Amino acid sequence: MFSDRKILLADDHSIVRRGVALILKENFPDIQILHADSFDGIEDALATGKIDLLVLDINLPGGNSPNMINKIRELQPLVKILVFSAFDEEQYAIRYLNSGADGYLNKLTSEDEIAAAVKAILQGENYVSKKIRTKITENAKNKVPDNPLETLSNREMEIVLLFVQGEGNLEIANKLNIQTSTVSTYKTRIFDKLDVSNIVSLVEKYKLYSK
Numbered sequence: 001m002f003s004d005r006k007i008l009l010a011d012d013h014s015i016v017r018r019g020v021a022l023i024l025k026e027n028f029p030d031i032q033i034l035h036a037d038s039f040d041g042i043e044d045a046l047a048t049g050k051i052d053l054l055v056l057d058i059n060l061p062g063g064n065s066p067n068m069i070n071k072i073r074e075l076q077p078l079v080k081i082l083v084f085s086a087f088d089e090e091q092y093a094i095r096y097l098n099s100g101a102d103g104y105l106n107k108l109t110s111e112d113e114i115a116a117a118v119k120a121i122l123q124g125e126n127y128v129s130k131k132i133r134t135k136i137t138e139n140a141k142n143k144v145p146d147n148p149l150e151t152l153s154n155r156e157m158e159i160v161l162l163f164v165q166g167e168g169n170l171e172i173a174n175k176l177n178i179q180t181s182t183v184s185t186y187k188t189r190i191f192d193k194l195d196v197s198n199i200v201s202l203v204e205k206y207k208l209y210s211k
Contacts, residue, residue: 002122003030008045010036011057011084016107020055020084020114027115039063039071046075053080053122058087058096066099066154073100080121084114091149091210093132099154103127149209151193159186163199164206 007024009017014037021033034051036042039062045051054072069081082103083096093104102121105114109129117127152160162172169187173180196202 001030002028004032005030005052005122006032006034006050007053007055007118008034008036008042008051009055010039010042010060011055012037012059012061013057016057023111023114024118028118037061039068042072043075046072046079051076051079053082053118055082055084055118056101058083058085058092066096067158069096069099069101082117082121082127088210089129089132090135091147093128094135094150095154095157097126097128104132105129147209148194149206152190156186156190156193159183160190160202160206163187164203 005028009020011017011020014035017035017037021035024031024033034045036045039060042054042056042060042063046054056068056072058066058068060068072079072081081101082105083093083101084105084107085092086107089104089106096104103117103126105117105127106129109117113129120127149157149160158176159172162175167175169180169183173183176183191197191202194202194205196205
């Protein structure tokens with residue numbers, strides 16, 4: 001059914017890639033599987049030839065941001081993207097889906113659900129867990145997010161993650177290739193949105209609402 005489809009597994013842990021590859025080969029024996037352990041590896045693979053599906057770990061060297069989706073689409077606009085992450089899906093799934101991903105799975109999901117997600121996406125459908133479908137419905141009804149982190153833009157969330165990791169303004173500016181004054185502007189905006197006044201409070205609020 002999916003003969004000659006190419007699936008790129010992007011994860012910096014080889015044991016994860018091997019495990020997913022085994023599951024996929026058992027369910028889709030005719031697919032071709034490629035591997036990447038960094039965002040640079042993804043770019044190299046996408047530049048080499050057509051990829052039908054990218055199974056993407058978002059905590060990847062050189063990546064770790066919803067902006068990865070846009071960069072990937074610039075190289076191959078039609079590639080399907082299934083985010084496969086250890087990050088909590090309630091916090092991150094909708095953010096990545098809104099950024100253009102075709103599906104989101106937590107790494108603790110079952111083998112059957114991994115196969116179901118890949119099959120659905122290769123058939124042109126989107127895929128999220130039942131829990132996230134419920135959350136999307138609730139958000140649509142309420143229209144106002146009950147999690148303050150959901151008010152942040154992708155760039156703001158990217159900067160929050162760097163602050164949480166202990167990076168300072170200068171380090172963040174260098175990593176994102178922006179001015180320190182721009183980081184300060186984002187920092188002020190983030191503090192206003194999350195109603196915090198310092199980095200310690202920011203980290204505490206992130207930990208509270210990212211679980």
